[in-house]
Amino acid sequence: MPTDTHMWITEAIKKLDAEVGRHAERAETPLRRFPLPAEWGIDLYLKDESVHPTGSLKHRLAHSLLMFALVNGDLDANTTLVEASSGSTAVSEAYFARLLGLDFVAVVPATTSPSKLALIEQYGGTCLLIADPNAVYAAAERLGAQAGWFYLDQFTNASVVTDWRCNNIASAIFDQLASEAHPEPRWIVVGAGTGGTSATIGRYTHYTKTATKVAVVDPEGSAFARAWAENCRHVIGCASRIEGIGRPRVEPSFIPAVIDEVLAVPDAGSIAAMRFLADVTGINAGGSTGTNLYGAFQLIARMLAAGETGSVVTLICDGGERYLDSYYSDSWVAERGFDLAPHTARLREFLQSGIFAVAA
Template identity: 65%
Template structure:
């Protein structure tokens, strides 16, 4: 191992030591339910999203496997947040970073990638990002980080201060320290694989639910449909037109399809009730968590549910939080908002 690689690993590990743990917030639910809903706030990472963990893991994976060295150009295919975090780490290590992103990616995310020194290569079709990144990597002798393949294996699911270990450590003093449900979305499948493997490894009774936006192929893939196909997701960061190699269906106990309009209604409700300003995938998580909590109530169960704030809402000020933009998507938020409001007031889901 070269002196440069050794130094790079030390730098990345130091970042992990500074920033791996994040806050666990309580969402206000009626006290008489006996159910606690926690939001793991991944938006407070230095690069503002859950993908900060993944980006560090992917680059470490490349370093220890001898795929990255001084002067290596790093490439990725990303709808935004992973690339933001990878650009941050690439700059930290003095490496060039190029990401292939759909042309529809929010301007705010592209600005962040460029702020950290990354370059964006735009393509018209979201399904073209991976083959285009692979082509660019081969043309410049670079390393394709390939989050959609390596997310599930680059993260240490047994511990080492990963997100699952962090959640269970933070719950130790709570009244329901072992949650009944963990609720996450799937963009690569890395987070659901980490939680799913960890709870089995630690022999917890916790179940893992994955929420999936409209049109995504993950739900059908989990249900056993061979060669499941979908369409590009309108909820940035989760949902894919194909079942990615890093998606591990066997460690997932439940999948819930969530309407796109419901995801956006949920983040607006979250902001009003907690002041936490989050992106669309957080709304998908929250809506799915409400559905599972409704099942617990119907069964007379108490306990805890944990989900994630995946990234901050400032990245979506001109999209998910803009009424004109939302109307242009054909989304009617009102029925979903009304359903959630009534549920939180004690009505059935």
């Protein structure tokens, strides 16, 4: 490696480290408690990843992907970065690329929300919109194969670049729960886009020998739920309508063996739950957070039926401001035929009775 490249990598790593230190007050995102009836003896926490500088859980992944590429010697001062993304990872990667002075191209489905596209461009990235969501991988890979380009490939590398033993989202959750009434959660509930978050949390719970179980919530048509149920990675699904989670194929970073359960969640249920969260707590979050909440309620209802107490943790993946023209828009929802009413009724009934009647 030329000396000047080595020096550039050293300085780039210092910049990434400094960025984490600069936002030390947000380095551990807060746990927000969802108000459940006290007599249930169950605490529900939402780890708020929307407070990261780029506004989503993917800030962690983007930082890890860039750091991994740097320490591997994959980048130099003239590298153009490229990624296949449904939006949020690309927003965060564009932020870090600008920090390092690198050009960045996001290959995204044409259905990606305009607000996410605007954020990518705000951070200096370029967006390449692809009509067929299944074609984003190949398009990004072709670009990355060019001389002077590097494909970050979150879907392959998400479960590799994060240290599952320490300094990750799982260790943070357990540290933050240490002084709570139920410090070892019964369940941690997450969605899967790359599968990296569930892999990190599942590996951590095994490594630390806790009894905590990991549940993945999966939107309609996604490949993950069927792949887990059938123990087969060769399942083909369809593009997800819940941005950030669900995939038409089983991604390499999805590690089924560390997951205890996968819950399929109807898309209308995800949207109803994100709106329900805003009504109950004033927290405006995205659709994947609604998917998380919908699944967490099901597991809590199961705990109540079994006479169990304890805690459940899920994530606020990103903020709702990115979805004002989609999931929070009544006209957008109606145009796409989503019927939120039965799901909203189911959520309200759960808070009153502790019973969650899963739709047939």
